[in-house]
Amino acid sequence: MTELTAGPTTYVLRGVRPLGGDAVDVVLDAGTVAEITAVGAASADGATVIEAADHVLLPGLVDLHTHLREPGREDAETVASGTRAAAVGGFTAVHAMANTSPVADTAGVVEQVHRLGEQAGWADVFPVGAVTVGLDGERLAELGAMADSAARVRVFSDDGKCVHDPVLMRRALEYVKAFDGVVAQHAQEPRLTDGAQMNEGVVSAQVGLAGWPAVAEEAIIARDVLLAEHVGSRLHVCHLSTAGSVEIIRWAKSRGIDVTAEVTPHHLILTDELARTYDATYKVNPPLRTAADVEAVRDGLADGTIDIVATDHAPHTREDKDCEWGAAAFGMTGLETALSVVQQTMVDTGRLTWADVARVLSTTPARIGRVEAVQGRPIAVGEPANLTLVDPSARRVVDGTSQATASANTPFRDHELPGQVVATFLRGRATVLDGVPVPVHPGVGGAR
Ligand SMILES: NC(=O)N[C@@H](CC(=O)O)C(=O)O
Ligand SMILES: [Zn+2]
Numbered sequence: 001m002t003e004l005t006a007g008p009t010t011y012v013l014r015g016v017r018p019l020g021g022d023a024v025d026v027v028l029d030a031g032t033v034a035e036i037t038a039v040g041a042a043s044a045d046g047a048t049v050i051e052a053a054d055h056v057l058l059p060g061l062v063d064l065h066t067h068l069r070e071p072g073r074e075d076a077e078t079v080a081s082g083t084r085a086a087a088v089g090g091f092t093a094v095h096a097m098a099n100t101s102p103v104a105d106t107a108g109v110v111e112q113v114h115r116l117g118e119q120a121g122w123a124d125v126f127p128v129g130a131v132t133v134g135l136d137g138e139r140l141a142e143l144g145a146m147a148d149s150a151a152r153v154r155v156f157s158d159d160g161k162c163v164h165d166p167v168l169m170r171r172a173l174e175y176v177k178a179f180d181g182v183v184a185q186h187a188q189e190p191r192l193t194d195g196a197q198m199n200e201g202v203v204s205a206q207v208g209l210a211g212w213p214a215v216a217e218e219a220i221i222a223r224d225v226l227l228a229e230h231v232g233s234r235l236h237v238c239h240l241s242t243a244g245s246v247e248i249i250r251w252a253k254s255r256g257i258d259v260t261a262e263v264t265p266h267h268l269i270l271t272d273e274l275a276r277t278y279d280a281t282y283k284v285n286p287p288l289r290t291a292a293d294v295e296a297v298r299d300g301l302a303d304g305t306i307d308i309v310a311t312d313h314a315p316h317t318r319e320d321k322d323c324e325w326g327a328a329a330f331g332m333t334g335l336e337t338a339l340s341v342v343q344q345t346m347v348d349t350g351r352l353t354w355a356d357v358a359r360v361l362s363t364t365p366a367r368i369g370r371v372e373a374v375q376g377r378p379i380a381v382g383e384p385a386n387l388t389l390v391d392p393s394a395r396r397v398v399d400g401t402s403q404a405t406a407s408a409n410t411p412f413r414d415h416e417l418p419g420q421v422v423a424t425f426l427r428g429r430a431t432v433l434d435g436v437p438v439p440v441h442p443g444v445g446g447a448r
């Protein structure tokens with residue numbers, strides 16, 4: 001392979017397979033897809049050639065659900081470290097959740113997060129605005145001001161907490177219609193999950209941890225799809241995790257209700273059996289469920305009931321995770337392993353094609369977040385070169401400590417996973433080459 005550089009370069013991706021289809025050469029120049037030709041036909045003059053035979057080319061991945069922790073918990077993650085992890089995972093855009101400190105409930109905070117993303121240069125950062133002031137579930141935040149701000153917020157969520165008051169949820173759904181926004185609900189009935197530590201079921205009874213019943217998720221989703229229908233608004237359901245939730249979304253869609261839903265990579269593969277280890281790495285909200293639930297969410301993703309995969313990347317410090325289960329924080333990282341988990345569970349099992357992967361990890365999340373003018377674009381001449389180059393035949397063992405994220409709470413440490421993101425391009429500039437992050441400002445953008 002030619003020596004690779006990160007500058008404003010012309011790239012020829014030789015013999016690559018867009019969406020897993022027929023091999024072509026794809027030329028990236030001046031930030032766009034400049035040419036798509038027969039293999040070997042693109043001129044290599046002055047270009048950096050990447051030999052990409054058998055590599056799959058995807059539109060840059062778009063995460064609708066990332067926790068970046070800045071402002072407030074920069075010891076767990078910063079906008080820079082989190083978006084660097086995103087780039088390593090093949091993402092060119094992330095939606096940054098609002099449960100920071102201070103909470104992203106004003107135009108000032110969302111603009112700050114947006115600006116930090118631009119400065120870091122690893123990926124587009126689209127801030128999510130809080131639904132309620134301080135995530136306290138009592139008063140609506142300044143949704144309109146956040147929508148009109150320089151951050152152009154379209155996704156609103158109290159994620160980490162549920163908007164459980166039905167009157168507030170109704171008002172939020174009504175309010176966001178004015179600017180084509182969406183409310184992304186963390187569906188968790190608080191009274192049914194008071195003190196809950198893991199999925200309620202056989203395993204929770206055996207290990208003696210307080211259970212989080214499936215109905216606590218399903219009851220809120222059922223209520224919210226009915227509210228969305230009543231108000232004629234758009235609802236998005238975060239990290240759906242149970243078979244019953246899939247059923248409700250399927251029913252809501254059959255009625256024409258404007259609802260979308262996401263599943264995380266970890267809920268596609270891990271089960272509550274892992275709680276038997278008492279290793280709090282596996283403590284997450286919503287909790288890991290049963291094998292039957294895993295099967296149901298895979299079915300739901302395969303048949304389109306579940307629209308997208310979103311990481312819910314939730315970095316936490318060692319102090320917050322390396323402790324007794326009951327005292328540990330909920331959450332696991334996910335940006336750097338998401339595509340591999342989707343490949344293992346859905347592509348290598350024949351349930352999704354690479355074109356489907358582009359849909360569930362790029363095109364549809366971009367559309368739900370209303371950023372489809374700039375992200376999740378088709379791979380076509382003239383389009384912005386936001387692209388992810390994947391080697392699906394590679395296998396790698398996840399190294400829990402040397403990831404690009406600033407936190408180490410991956411549930412896939414020492415797991416062997418298929419697929420490797422070889423390169424990521426953000427408007428034609430390589431943010432990752434040979435699987436390694438390439439800082440925009442060497443020595444600055446790459447710093448933790
Ligand atoms: N998923 C988690 O377990 N934790 C998230 C909050 C959330 O997504 O609900 C976090 O912010 O740490
Ligand atoms: Zn959540």
Ligand SMILES: [Zn+2]
Nearest residue numbers: 097159160312
């Ligand atoms: Zn979350």
